[in-house]
Amino acid sequence: MHLYTYDGTFEGLLTVVFEAYERKAWPASIEQEQVAQPIMFGETIAVIADEQKAQRVWQGLQKKLSAGALQELYYTYLWEQAGFDRIIFDYIRLVFETKENIEGNFAAPCVLQIQQAAKQVHREKHRMEAFVRFQKTADELFYATISPDFNVLPLILNHFRKRYADQRWAIYDTRRRYGIYYDLHNTSFIKLEQPLRQGTNMPDGVMDAEEDKYRQLWQVYFDHVNIPERKNPKLHLRHIPRRYWKYLSEKQPQALR
Amino acid sequence: MDSRITDKLKILADAAKYDVSCSSSGGKRKNENKGLGNAEGMGICHSYTEDGRCVSLLKILLTNHCIFDCAYCVTRKSNDVERAAFTVQEVVDLTINFYRRNYIEGLFLSSGIFKNADYTMERLVRVAKKLRNDHKFNGYIHLKTIPGASEELIKEAGLYADRLSVNIELPSEASLQQLAPEKNYSEILLPMGSISQQLLQAKEEKKLFKSAPAFAPAGQSTQLIVGASAENDHQILQLSNQLYKSYSLKRVYYSGYVPVSSDNRLPIITEPPIIRENRIYQADWLMRFYGFDAKEIVDELHPNLELDIDPKLAWALRNRFAFPVEINIADYEMILRVPGIGVKSAKKIVSARRFTHLNFEHLRQMGVVLKRAKYFITCQTKSLQRQELDSQQIRNKILFGDGSVRSALLTQQLDLFRQVG
Ligand code: SF4
Numbered sequence: 064m065h066l067y068t069y070d071g072t073f074e075g076l077l078t079v080v081f082e083a084y085e086r087k088a089w090p091a092s093i094e095q096e097q098v099a100q101p102i103m104f105g106e107t108i109a110v111i112a113d114e115q116k117a118q119r120v121w122q123g124l125q126k127k128l129s130a131g132a133l134q135e136l137y138y139t140y141l142w143e144q145a146g147f148d149r150i151i152f153d154y155i156r157l158v159f160e161t162k163e164n165i166e167g168n169f170a171a172p173c174v175l176q177i178q179q180a181a182k183q184v185h186r187e188k189h190r191m192e193a194f195v196r197f198q199k200t201a202d203e204l205f206y207a208t209i210s211p212d213f214n215v216l217p218l219i220l221n222h223f224r225k226r227y228a229d230q231r232w233a234i235y236d237t238r239r240r241y242g243i244y245y246d247l248h249n250t251s252f253i254k255l256e257q258p259l260r261q262g263t264n265m266p267d268g269v270m271d272a273e274e275d276k277y278r279q280l281w282q283v284y285f286d287h288v289n290i291p292e293r294k295n296p297k298l299h300l301r302h303i304p305r306r307y308w309k310y311l312s313e314k315q316p317q318a319l320r
Numbered sequence: 321m322d323s324r325i326t327d328k329l330k331i332l333a334d335a336a337k338y339d340v341s342c343s344s345s346g347g348k349r350k351n352e353n354k355g356l357g358n359a360e361g362m363g364i365c366h367s368y369t370e371d372g373r374c375v376s377l378l379k380i381l382l383t384n385h386c387i388f389d390c391a392y393c394v395t396r397k398s399n400d401v402e403r404a405a406f407t408v409q410e411v412v413d414l415t416i417n418f419y420r421r422n423y424i425e426g427l428f429l430s431s432g433i434f435k436n437a438d439y440t441m442e443r444l445v446r447v448a449k450k451l452r453n454d455h456k457f458n459g460y461i462h463l464k465t466i467p468g469a470s471e472e473l474i475k476e477a478g479l480y481a482d483r484l485s486v487n488i489e490l491p492s493e494a495s496l497q498q499l500a501p502e503k504n505y506s507e508i509l510l511p512m513g514s515i516s517q518q519l520l521q522a523k524e525e526k527k528l529f530k531s532a533p534a535f536a537p538a539g540q541s542t543q544l545i546v547g548a549s550a551e552n553d554h555q556i557l558q559l560s561n562q563l564y565k566s567y568s569l570k571r572v573y574y575s576g577y578v579p580v581s582s583d584n585r586l587p588i589i590t591e592p593p594i595i596r597e598n599r600i601y602q603a604d605w606l607m608r609f610y611g612f613d614a615k616e617i618v619d620e621l622h623p624n625l626e627l628d629i630d631p632k633l634a635w636a637l638r639n640r641f642a643f644p645v646e647i648n649i650a651d652y653e654m655i656l657r658v659p660g661i662g663v664k665s666a667k668k669i670v671s672a673r674r675f676t677h678l679n680f681e682h683l684r685q686m687g688v689v690l691k692r693a694k695y696f697i698t699c700q701t702k703s704l705q706r707q708e709l710d711s712q713q714i715r716n717k718i719l720f721g722d723g724s725v726r727s728a729l730l731t732q733q734l735d736l737f738r739q740v741g
Contacts, residue, residue: 165675167671169668169682170676175685194367197421197422199420207422225358228354228356229355279326280325281421287330287334288379289337289371290337292591293578293594294370295372295594
């Protein structure tokens with residue numbers, strides 16, 4: 064029995080695959096080192112992330128998988144739900160051990176799981192692209208906070224960079240405690256000691272003078288596009304489940320607006 | 321806050337909301353000038369109204385003053401409502417500021433007619449031009465063309481807009497004459513024809529010269545109002561079918577008539593025919609994405625869509641000889657025709673069966689919903705059905721089986737149609 068531990072990075076996980084093949088010793092379980100419990104029987108192999116080894120595994124995958132499938136694999140990593148490392152491992156092993164391309168083989172559990180995990184991540188990415196609400200600060204930064212179910216910040220970066228090329232902006236993930244910042248030239252990952260949280264009262268003078276005006280105009284607009292005769296709360300909730308309301312200024316109760 | 325602009329926004333958003341098209345898809349405008357915005361590919365719904373419609377564009381009228389008196393329209397001259405008008409600059413500011421905060425994908429601008437068609441159209445074009453030229457705005461712009469506007473103005477609009485629409489509103493000339501006497505079909509179809517020619521021409525030029533100017537790259541669309549006049553579903557779908565074919569429309573939108581008027585030219589209804597509208601949309605999808613011909617969905621003998629089942633199921637029940645379909649060997653096109661199996665499931669099935677013979681368990685795992693499909697398919701010649709059922713039995717099982725309760729809404733709606741006749 065072999066327990067593999069790694070540092071929680073994607074690179075580390077690919078290194079686990081490399082080491083397992085190197086030793087021909089398949090993992091009974093794969094765990095991140097900060098949470099791994101020592102085991103009673105068998106051997107613990109503490110894998111150290113290694114760029115070259117990870118590269119070799121990735122290149123091997125590139126030869127056998129489409130760009131779409133590689134993306135799904137990476138999305139599953141960002142999914143972060145219990146057991147994701149195992150699913151990724153099983154999938155990669157199936158790829159290497161099957162002669163033909165396995166992408167469409169939805170009868171194999173790991174292929175299906177990867178597809179489903181990737182779909183969830185993709186949906187969350189799409190939701191964040193839709194629901195981010197920037198607030199303009201006094202120094203002309205467009206700022207938003209999010210706390211997505213999955214780690215989608217790296218995935219939404221490009222979308223926002225393309226769209227808001229002519230304004231400075233930052234999006235901060237308050238759950239994972241990091242953010243992205245665009246300074247009109249480059250984007251970079253940032254960490255803030257005490258990030259301002261959206262939905263709470265911002266200290267005086269932090270926001271642009273016109274910020275309130277436009278937020279209120281948006282709420283007015285939202286209230287007036289409704290057709291009361293067609294009200295359909297079930298459909299509404301299917302599109303915006305309650306847990307996303309926190310992002311949306313138009314969903315805040317009137318009194319708090 | 322500036323209360324004047326707030327009031328205008330209230331009035332002019334209210335007046336624009338009955339136009340149901342909301343799509344911001346199909347744009348090809350990239351942010352290549354380091355400007356603001358990007359309208360490539362799929363549009364995003366930034367929010368949803370309480371009736372479940374996508375909010376993707378700032379959809380407003382430039383003004384709700386109008387010289388016409390179309391019976392079905394809130395903005396009609398004889399209606400006693402508050403009137404307002406935005407300036408060009410006000411619309412530009414709202415659009416830019418909403419866009420920068422990630423509230424919207426762009427602007428959908430329409431208008432009542434003040435003074436005359438060209439005067440109004442010229443202002444709509446000016447908004448779009450200003451956004452593109454002064455603000456390097458690459459977000460989505462949908463302009464509605466004003467009935468009777470000159471060809472040159474429409475041509476200019478196409479240079480700045482991603483999509484143009486000409487609303488037909490009423491599905492037949494006779495109804496149009498009755499309910500919108502100042503309008504006529506040829507006046508509506510003329511700009512539609514010229515837009516579709518411009519679209520074609522721009523596409524040809526693009527092939528020759530990469531730098532040729534784009535013309536409304538997301539195409540043109542129209543809207544039909546359902547339930548304000550007497551046309552049946554057969555007539556409506558025939559018309560859409562023609563529009564898709566002859567004018568290469570991107571979309572036909574259907575808007576269940578919301579009683580906004582007590583005009584005696586209109587039927588007396590209390591609620592919009594939401595279910596009928598939904599069935600027509602489903603039929604429209606069958607024509608565009610499922611390879612169905614309009615004639616297969618409704619014909620002179622069955623001129624109306626059934627309200628209690630969707631049109632694909634209705635077709636399957638009328639054509640039992642085509643079933644059951646064997647999942648492991650049937651053509652993709654035929655699998656697509658199985659009730660309950662959509663494009664995604666059909667694709668997954670065709671892909672997975674190259675690896676193994678599929679059984680029902682595989683289908684379940686892949687997320688194929690069998691509730692309706694099970695009556696119409698076999699897996700390796702096995703069926704989930706023990707007895708032979710006729711169409712009526714299947715219909716009852718699907719509608720009432722598994723203890724499902726019919727929604728109160730549907731019953732209400734059915735009553736409503738009985739009243740209207
Ligand atoms: S012309 Fe347009 S805005 Fe004016 S009444 Fe007719 S439909 Fe309404």
